[in-house]
Amino acid sequence: MASLLQQLVKQGHEMLVFTLEKHPQLEPAADPASKPIRFVTLDSSFLAVYPTKRLAMPTLTNMNLICNTIRLEGPDVLHCTLDCISAFFILAAKFYHVPVVGSVHTDVQELLAELNVAPIAGSLITFKEGVESRLLDSCATTSPSFKSKLAGRGVVCDHIIKTGVTVGQFRPGVSNAEVRNRLTFGNPEGLLVVYVGRFGPEKRLDKLVQMCGSVDGVYLALIGDGAMGPALSERHGCWSNSGKRRTKGGVYCRIGFLGHEDLAPVYASADVHVSCSHFETLGNTVLEAHASGTAVVVPRAQGFIDTVNHEEDGFLFDGHRLAEGAAFLARLRDDRDLCASMGERGRQKVQMQSPEMVSKHVLEWYRRARASTKGQKITTSLATVAAEQLSSLVKVLMGVGICLLILLVVALWFAVEAVQVLGGSVVRYCHNARNVLGNSSFFNKVSNSYKALTNITVEREATR
Template sequence: MVSESFLPTVNGVTTSVVRVLDHLAMRGHEATVIVPAAGSPREYAGFRIHQVPALAYRQFPVGLPNSQVSGLLAAFRPDVLHVASPFLLGAQAIASANRLGVPSVAIYQTDVSGYARRNRLSAASAFAWRLVRWIHEGADLTLAPSTTALADLRAAGVPRLERWGRGVDIERYHPSRRTGAGAADLRARLAPDGETIVGYVGRVAPEKSLERLAELRDIPGMRLAVIGDGPAMPQVVRALDGMPVTFLGALGGDDLADAYAALDLFVHTGTEETFGQTLQEAHASGLPVVAPRAGGPIDLVEPGVDGLLYDPASDSDLRTAVAGLVAAPELRARMGEAGRRRVLGRSWAAICDDLLEFYARVMTDRALAGARI
């Protein structure tokens, strides 16, 4: 497995990588992992972690092509290469695997067009998509997490595509936590007068557009909670100045699960999500979700059933959606129950078993192609 991100960096790429590694260990498979050097552990789930040189860019390590990659692949002789969100490091790994005759599965997780739009880089957008096509066309199979991402990749000319979503820990993220001491204590701190708590969970980064939460200013009976940290925190604090908001910082494990359980409504503002893992965690926790009608959330939220999708181009649609649910506790409860039912079949075990089937497919296809030569 070659990943452009790994522990201690926590993001969607890292989360899916460690879950896959957990599953491979549980199923009795062997793996070795190559990641950018950024203080990563030397092993995870019993698997060796190899670090290669990296440069820091906006708080993220960017792995650089290195002769170690080819040598590690040649020494390990894997049956399949898994490349998570490939860029420079992943591109080299795919090329090395092809030279060794090893099939590869590439996981697409970055909204290139959205990033370019936000930064007004139309020329760079065309170049970025050419780069994406160049990287992914070398892989035997590219897996994308949403219908929107699949459509973008098809439009860019990337071949051999399938959809592979993400799992959710339906045991840890559970509505029953709401009655536990951790969630109850947090609710008392966040909403001492019994207000409705609207919360966001995730990185506080420019692409998350958290400044839009200012549109919720002065909604009666509402308090905000922002769970996460990141480079855009100063701008977000300024944008929400004077609002009833609590910044809880980055949380993990049971603390994060309790924080979800303390909320009444989950809101997401970013329009560049290729998936939207926190939306699934919110649903698993029994929360209705309000998110933009863009990218991954389109697949994750059924409007009027388990949440609402708002028009990200509107100046009032987000406020209207949130205000309506803040004023309707019975509707929130019904939507939260529907959201929980929606994710019950998306355990990480089920999702990772699907991934193993994709591995088997590319291995079989490579073997058949070799037999025909």
Template sequence: MKVALVAESFLPHTNGVTHSLLRVLDHLAARGDEAVVIAPEAPGAPESVAGAPIIHVPAVGWPGYKDVRVALSTVRGVARILEDVRPDVVHLASPFMLGWAAVRAAADLGLPTVAIYQTDVPSYAASYRAPWGEPLLWARVRNIHRAADLTLAPSTAAMRQLEDLGVDRLRLWPRGVDTVRFNPAHRDDALRARWSPRGEVVVGYVGRLAPEKRVDDLAVLADLPGVRLVVIGEGPEGPRLRRALPGAEFAGFLGGGELARAVASLDVMVHPGELETFGQSIQEALASGVPVVAPRRGGPIDLIDHGSNGFLYTPGRLDHMAEAVAALVENEDMRLLQGAHARVSVEGRTWPRVCGALTAHYARAIAERAVAP
């Protein structure tokens, strides 16, 4: 089949949306399918990836995120591109701005659309001091996904969220994880010795340093005895968080093998964000044999089996978060057992298997569009 992937964000900006798209492109190339990516223009953006050409549309930078690009393309502009590409199906990756234009353009052209819900953009409004905008943003999300032929949600919580909006034609499609790259075998003793020279238990966070991630919540762990806090990632909150957590090790942005070694070298991971539709960094920590502590909300509910591969705590109850971390810090046998369970819990979630399910969803959308009145 020929697939047009409409990416709300793409290389060189790296995030969960980009990561998923890269795995999908690899899978389509391996199958012998044809793919084209439509994405916002950005300095340093590639012209092709995994054999798929990239068609760039006009875009502007987002305030506070210099690397994030917001597409300005119109419905007519996207329709012209789709008419030239002539795909069998249009994949809408975390659609919002460009995706809204694309779903309407595809409808005008009679092309089937599969929308991937990935980011809880409306709930970010309060974190960015614009709570008044949340109803408008939810209206956009509802309109996009009700217009799509099929919507794929990454977790059961995300499915309920969309169902409450009145979105139908909805299926569960979780994300995959590279269990070779993220593996307990990559634990690095030299790195650990640098992080915890006195043998402290290494408790870490992995992800963007942004308001909605609530990295400030790690402050309740700063005084736990025998703990060394490590923060892996970068973002607009970086300078402020370095001041707020002066005793933590800030490793900055890591990728590739460096990231895999760093994650495997943690003893416990804490993911305090409460707006996760899935939680890819949680899944990568689990694959690395690291138990995870996260709030009982959104994507983590599907990933963390409370008491087996980590702990879930009541959102907002930072005392419960601290108690869960303290239990793992103080009980090495529990920590190691949960780490072993963590690895087993995600071993079947490989990207080839997950992407195989995606292409089956493509085929379903194409078939249903073919028989639609």
């Protein structure tokens, strides 16, 4: 994101970014003559189902802030991601006649399934994305495989956004012997494999640790943060030895995300980039690994199949068969020339995905959306004008409906969470009350009297 913003600013474009951060660090260094990037901070919070992911909240405050900002700024084009409050942006853009494009970057339905959320939530998200995609002047995503999946859900997606990687920053030349020595616990001759990203349950990092631990001589470096961070940090260290077989390797777990400047030496110093995730919209870390000249071993899954050429710049394995992934790691461990050649082919492949090239591609997409919107405003008769006004009214009403739907979903979500929390409190209270009453002489006397009454009733029934 920062690299794309930097290129757009360098080209003289003015940027206004809605963010969830109170003190955003997205502003890149630009030409002093260029206008600085401005930020608008939205209300956000965390949900219990995914406590480490900050989400914009569908509040009236946010809706008012978005509408007023768009009204006062009058942007040439509005680009929003389809998230919790994307309907607010679409509604405001339609009301103030601003061209609006949207992009889908997260497979929310798969994420909710991995988190064991009720299926109705995924169905509501599917309906919401389908309606919003039809209200947008253009809808995009980042990979052909995810675009095909969205089409199956009824989402109208007509564009694929190219993802850029700063090949000048992520490159083999920044390899660092000290970094490699630290990540391998002083055993730089081992096979250093690295995972970079969120430590979320959907990333199946427990399976990744299991897969890497089954291969002798593999050192797995986990770089990132998330809900599984504390559990993964307990695995930090060398593999334990079992039986007579001495196992070499270990897990290096660093909690906390790294900036590109610190992350580039990690990629360049590693031999392989790995993952066990079953789904990605694209897999940006694969592109960064390719740019760094590092081979890749990832599942044959959505997103990854668009970024990795099997047996050319990496290996694709069945995510349900960890032994297959482990075999590929063992093969790269024993054949370092193959590992290096895969990395070099990956670097050659991403040379055309520089931020400069991607910014041109994105601007062309914006221009097409604006041209399409302007074309829709050309009218030749009163009937056409009336039809367009009716169409705009319908779109606004649909936008309002989506907003209300989002508010309903969020309200139901919080209600479920409240019931769970309250229910847990009631159960704990009853359990504690039972323990207290169980030790009470008064309660024992009352209980024994009822037991005696029951025995008398049973005896009378028997005599009859």
